[in-house]
Amino acid sequence: xxxxxxxxxxxxxxxxxxxxxxxxxxxxxxxxxxxxxxxxxxxxxxxxxxxxxxxxxxxxxxxxxxxxxxxxxxxxxxxxxxxxxxxxxxxxxxxxxxxxxxxxxxxxxxxxxxxxxxxxxxxxxxxxxxxxxxxxxxxxxxxxxxxxxxxxxxxxxxxxxxxxxxxxxxxxxxxxxxxxxxxxxxxxxxxx
Numbered sequence: 443x444x445x446x447x448x449x450x451x452x453x454x455x456x457x458x459x460x461x462x463x464x465x466x467x468x469x470x471x472x473x474x475x476x477x478x479x480x481x482x483x484x485x486x487x488x489x490x491x492x493x494x495x496x497x498x499x500x501x502x503x504x505x506x507x508x509x510x511x512x513x514x515x516x517x518x519x520x521x522x523x524x525x526x527x528x529x530x531x532x533x534x535x536x537x538x539x540x541x542x543x544x545x546x547x548x549x550x551x552x553x554x555x556x557x558x559x560x561x562x563x564x565x566x567x568x569x570x571x572x573x574x575x576x577x578x579x580x581x582x583x584x585x586x587x588x589x590x591x592x593x594x595x596x597x598x599x600x601x602x603x604x605x606x607x608x609x610x611x612x613x614x615x616x617x618x619x620x621x622x623x624x625x626x627x628x629x630x631x632x633x634x
Contacts, residue, residue, distance in 0.1 A: 480622075480624075481512075481623065481624040482511060482513050483593075484510050484626060485508055485626060488507065490626055490627055490628075492628060494507065494590060495507075496633070498580050499581040500580055502580070504579070504580040505557060505580070506559050507557060509523075509554050509592065511552075511554055511594055513622070514596055515621045518596035518621050518622070519599050519600050520550060520597050520601065521546075521547075521550060521596055522547075522548070522595040522612065522616060523543065523544070523545040523592070523593070523594055524543070524544055524595075524609060524612070525541075525578070525591065526540060527539065527540040527589065528591065529589055530584075531583075531585065532584070532586055533583075533589075534586060542571055542590065543578045544568060544570065544571060544612055545567070545568055545569070546568075546601055547566055547567050547600055547601055549565060550596070567603060568606065569608065570606045581628075582632070583631060584632075587629050589629055590628045590629070591627055592625060594624045594626075595620050595623045596622040598619050598621050599619050602615075
């Protein structure tokens with residue numbers, strides 16, 4: 443026959459144990475979903491895999507498109523933006539990736555860049571593009587329709603001043619520090 447005198451104490455202890463276990467599971471799921479928050483990058487100027495308007499190219503104003511991002515991981519300390527074209531010079535026979543824009547140490551509190559950005563967020567540093575200068579250089583494909591990758595990385599540190607790094611130097615400095623990444627791809631072909 444069960445001991446009914448100790449049943450309330452036993453049930454109370456069991457309830458506490460179940461509550462403790464459930465709160466741990468809920469906390470773990472909440473933490474995991476926060477860590478899985480998806481980093482994203484977008485533009486109001488063009489859709490992912492859509493055509494980049496001429497305004498942002500060498501045939502137009504050659505100004506940077508508006509970019510927005512969200513879903514920055516809680517542990518991120520800085521962001522990196524790399525814009526490049528893997529289809530140079532000819533998408534039918536690509537020979538190299540052409541770098542159009544390098545920004546690093548973008549603050550995690552930022553949510554994007556406006557069109558034709560002239561004043562970068564505080565502490566943001568620039569790398570050298572393949573025109574051997576800093577700043578944005580718009581699409582200017584010599585032949586065919588090219589893809590332009592706008593890649594955003596969330597890092598677990600703020601990088602030191604790399605003194606206008608190339609893409610390879612910047613990627614080397616980022617190695618082992620990427621918490622999340624996202625990309626937006628636009629396309630462009632010169633008009634006659």
